[in-house]
Amino acid sequence: MAKVGLIAGGGTLPIEFILSAKNLGEKVVVFALNGMASKELEKLADRVYWLEINQYKKFLFLLLKERIRHIALVGKVPKNVVYSSSEGADEEYVKSLGGLPDRKDYSILEEVTRHLKKIGVEVVDNMRYLSHLIPEKSLLTDTQPDEMTMEDIKFGYDTAKRIAGMDIGQTVIVKHKAVVAVEAMEGTDAAIERAYDIAGEDCVMVKVSRPDQDMRWDVPTIGPDTIKLLARSKYSALAIESGKMYVVEKERVITEADAAGISIEAI
DSSP, rough: OEEEEEOBBBHHHHHHHHHHHHHHHHHEEEEEEETSSOOTTHSSSEEEEEEEEOHHHHHHHHHHHHHOOOOEEEEEETTHHHHHHOOOOOOHHHHHHHHSSSHHHHHHHHHHHHHHHHOOEEEEOHHHHHHOOOOEEEEOSSEEEEEEEHHHHHHHHHHHHHHHHHTTTEEEETTEEEEEEEEEOOOOOHHHHHHHHHHSSEEEEEEETTTTTTSOOOOOOOOHHHHHHHHHOOOEEEETTTTTTTTTTTHHHHHHHHTOOEEEEEE
């Protein structure tokens, strides 16, 4: 039986990965990040090791011990971890961060991938395991966007792609063709709440992939928690980029969006 490693961050996406890998007949060894990954992983994976994000030497030792040759990076990792993880970090971790040209997401992920390749471990394309979560172009909800909302979606999409291309963030919030908030290191949830504080009801959220999106890393994701927050902040619509984004618990997402009067469109 084949074996795959999984570096698991937060959210339910790592659970989806494990279930899919099991359906393919693969064993899954999880390297779960403390304070981020769910304890539910222990019920599903063949083995789980709990690690701090800065325990690089221990992680390498466990990779060799388990004879991992293929590994996936799945789940939410707060972007501010690059500032909070240096305390108590091992020497290799500090050296790796210190040698980066900058601390953009892709710079860090490329460095991780390069280090793993040096010891014979390949970071896999998650599409093998998670492609069923990616919607194609369509209106997902019964709730229809009105004409003003459609204008905001078009405006927001173009803006979001430019922001994503600069590796700032992948989400913008717009209202009446004005950018109300842009996601940066604070994350999507904080941007959603900030926009409501600024512009009130009927904002539109647009979330996209990077122009050079690598499907091995940091694929944008929405799920029920996203919809819950949009509903609480009385948004009118959510637009996501088709073909390059995960929708976790899709049926629940659609049901809860329709109940809140929020349209969801993959564009």
